[in-house]
Amino acid sequence: MSTVVxxxxxxxxxxxxxxxxxxxxxxxxWPDIDPADVRDVMRIEGxxxxxxxxxxIKSAIAEVNAELFTFRRDQMADGYQRLEDxxxxxxxxxxxxxxEYRNAVSAMTMATLSEQYRSFDTTATGGRKADVVEAxxxxxxxxxxxxxxxxxxxxxxxxxxx
Numbered sequence: 001m002s003t004v005v006x007x008x009x010x011x012x013x014x015x016x017x018x019x020x021x022x023x024x025x026x027x028x029x030w031p032d033i034d035p036a037d038v039r040d041v042m043r044i045e046g047x048x049x050x051x052x053x054x055x056x057i058k059s060a061i062a063e064v065n066a067e068l069f070t071f072r073r074d075q076m077a078d079g080y081q082r083l084e085d086x087x088x089x090x091x092x093x094x095x096x097x098x099x100e101y102r103n104a105v106s107a108m109t110m111a112t113l114s115e116q117y118r119s120f121d122t123t124a125t126g127g128r129k130a131d132v133v134e135a136x137x138x139x140x141x142x143x144x145x146x147x148x149x150x151x152x153x154x155x156x157x158x159x160x161x162x
Contacts, residue, residue, distance in 0.1 A: 021050050023028050024057050029072050029097050030065060030083055033057055041102075042110040048135055053113070060108035064101065064148060071152040083151075104147035111140035 021035040035053050038044065044053065065072075072083075080086045087097040114137045146156050 024054060026063065027082070028059055029076065030061070030068075031101060033102065037102070038106045038109055041106050044110065044113065047111060052110070052124060056109045056112045057105065058146075059112060060105045063108060063143070064104045065112065065150050068101075068151055080149070100147045100150040104144045104151065107140045107147060108142035111137055111144060114140065 021039075024033045024035065026032050035050065035057060038057060039048075075083075075086050077125055083100050083101060084095045086095070091099065096108070149156050
């Protein structure tokens with residue numbers, strides 16, 4: 001007599017992440033963005049498909065680039081052709097501005113994906129995950145804004161009229 005054990009996949013287990021996601025090419029001044037780095041830094045599960053992540057990254061890049069348009073124009077007028085050429089602090093062999101740019105794109109990407117989380121998984125566990133993620137969406141947007149301000153060396157203060 002033989003016993004065969006067949007494991008059923010766990011419905012709440014994260015899907016494996018896609019391999020070999022191509023780098024998202026940016027415009028000439030700004031650094032390219034590697035989707036694998038965004039996945040690792042923001043702990044994005046494999047349930048987010050490569051095309052959906054790529055679209056969110058491109059959207060975040062467009063938004064960050066638009067918000068930093070004046071900064072880029074001013075730096076190019078001063079003779080700097082790439083962000084890494086702009087003088088500034090270096091940490092771990094990389095310009096702090098480049099690191100903050102990547103932080104801005106990563107945080108904005110994650111915020112965008114988090115806002116859409118319920119459409120990825122509407123099961124009970126997906127709903128619970130969405131509730132947890134929803135609490136951090138505001139923090140992600142704040143982190144993106146702060147990183148953008150750090151690139152341009154602007155104040156983090158946002159004031160609104162009531």
